[in-house]
Amino acid sequence: MSIISTDAAHAQNIPSPTVNWQEQGVEHSAPWRAENLGKAPARVQVVDDSLKADQAYRLACEGTGLLWRGDFHNARQLLQAMTRRLERKLPKTAADPTEAFHLHRQAQAQRARVLGLLLIQLEPDYSIKLRRAPDVRLACEQALGTDNAWSAGGCVMSLRELQGLIGAYEWRRKGVSIPALGGVIHPHYGVFSPVRGEYIDLVAQAPLPQAFSAPSADGMLAFDIGTGTGVLAAVLARRGVQQVLATDQDERALACAQDNIQQLGLTEQVQVLKRDLYPEGRAALVVCNPPWIPAKANAPIEYAIYDPASAMLQGFLQGLAAHLLPGGEGWLIMSDIAEHLGLRSRQTLLDMIDAAGLTVIERLDIKPRHGRAADSSDPLFKARTAELTSLWRLSAA
Numbered sequence: 001m002s003i004i005s006t007d008a009a010h011a012q013n014i015p016s017p018t019v020n021w022q023e024q025g026v027e028h029s030a031p032w033r034a035e036n037l038g039k040a041p042a043r044v045q046v047v048d049d050s051l052k053a054d055q056a057y058r059l060a061c062e063g064t065g066l067l068w069r070g071d072f073h074n075a076r077q078l079l080q081a082m083t084r085r086l087e088r089k090l091p092k093t094a095a096d097p098t099e100a101f102h103l104h105r106q107a108q109a110q111r112a113r114v115l116g117l118l119l120i121q122l123e124p125d126y127s128i129k130l131r132r133a134p135d136v137r138l139a140c141e142q143a144l145g146t147d148n149a150w151s152a153g154g155c156v157m158s159l160r161e162l163q164g165l166i167g168a169y170e171w172r173r174k175g176v177s178i179p180a181l182g183g184v185i186h187p188h189y190g191v192f193s194p195v196r197g198e199y200i201d202l203v204a205q206a207p208l209p210q211a212f213s214a215p216s217a218d219g220m221l222a223f224d225i226g227t228g229t230g231v232l233a234a235v236l237a238r239r240g241v242q243q244v245l246a247t248d249q250d251e252r253a254l255a256c257a258q259d260n261i262q263q264l265g266l267t268e269q270v271q272v273l274k275r276d277l278y279p280e281g282r283a284a285l286v287v288c289n290p291p292w293i294p295a296k297a298n299a300p301i302e303y304a305i306y307d308p309a310s311a312m313l314q315g316f317l318q319g320l321a322a323h324l325l326p327g328g329e330g331w332l333i334m335s336d337i338a339e340h341l342g343l344r345s346r347q348t349l350l351d352m353i354d355a356a357g358l359t360v361i362e363r364l365d366i367k368p369r370h371g372r373a374a375d376s377s378d379p380l381f382k383a384r385t386a387e388l389t390s391l392w393r394l395s396a397a
């Protein structure tokens with residue numbers, strides 16, 4: 001069975017992986033819906049409220065999928081009990097930040113593997129036929145869509161993933177308040193959420209480039225590369241930039257940015273485009289907030305956090321000079337967390353900037369304000385307390 005995200009499988013018309021199990025002597029199968037785990041469990045056992053947490057934990061550690069037929073609320077409690085058992089077994093964190101990071105990633109992967117094996121079956125309309133099950137239809141429709149193979153045949157997914165999807169639905173419904181916009185951004189499932197406000201403040205406050213004052217055939221044009229929810233494009237538009245072309249490669253990000261731009265009433269100024277990095281042409285300002293950590297993503301949903309081999313960062317820097325108008329600026333938004341984790345040195349970043357034919361005009365720094373920076377139980381606490389987020393003002397040398 002291939003490890004392929006079910007969305008990707010659907011998009012490519014590849015038969016989806018299935019979960020097979022036996023129930024009351026009859027063979028059953030259903031499509032496996034997995035964003036974070038990929039591989040469908042090869043062995044699946046039907047279980048209910050009589051299953052003890054120790055037993056569930058042991059079976060999951062051995063790789064057995066546990067298809068839940070009991071009370072939904074009890075399944076949530078069982079998941080918590082399994083989490084506690086797993087946490088007792090996880091290796092202690094290391095003093096060395098790089099080692100602590102790798103241990104943390106390993107622990108995350110192990111947590112996803114083991115806890116992802118408590119399974120829930122969803123009906124074709126995404127309802128759940130279990131006692132005390134919540135109504136997750138809207139949450140599933142928003143995250144998974146209504147016109148794909150999954151909704152047609154129902155599916156099996158992990159309870160942990162379902163919980164993530166319900167959480168994302170709440171985030172999207174409530175939205176994230178963005179003071180620089182005097183409004184709210186609604187992140188969609190799987191799209192980078194702008195919960196860390198400090199990088200947005202940098203974009204809201206940095207001086208706009210001189211090139212905006214020189215009349216150009218394009219008027220005041222800016223690019224936002226990797227727009228995610230569209231938040232930075234919206235901030236630029238609110239700052240008076242007349243035209244912003246906002247790009248992304250990810251379908252969910254594109255739909256999300258489009259929705260937000262519409263709800264903020266900025267469709268005249270911001271256009272959302274599917275592009276690999278840059279749109280055609282040149283602009284007076286190009287902003288980019290690439291993922292900050294150069295490491296392998298364990299799941300598609302992590303691509304907005306991890307930038308394997310700094311590919312997006314390199315692509316942005318190398319294309320910048322060719323996309324700037326004379327006197328234009330590139331704004332690279334970057335935290336130095338990778339430096340504190342020993343994953344990329346400051347000199348490497350400076351060398352990349354130099355090799356792309358760019359000069360640093362100025363660097364604006366801000367301290368993160370998010371809760372995890374103050375959480376001493378976080379395995380990456382040491383790096384997080386030292387972290388600075390910067391806006392690098394770059395020009396073509």
Ligand SMILES: C[S@@+](CC[C@H](N)C(=O)[O-])C[C@H]1O[C@@H](n2cnc3c(N)ncnc32)[C@H](O)[C@@H]1O
Nearest residue numbers: 192226227228248249250276277289290291304
């Ligand atoms: C860290 S998120 C930043 C999102 C948003 N700009 C913000 O600041 O909240 C990076 C975004 O870049 C997008 N991305 C990654 N590689 C890309 C590429 N080659 N071309 C366009 N977008 C890309 C991701 O899908 C993601 O939405």
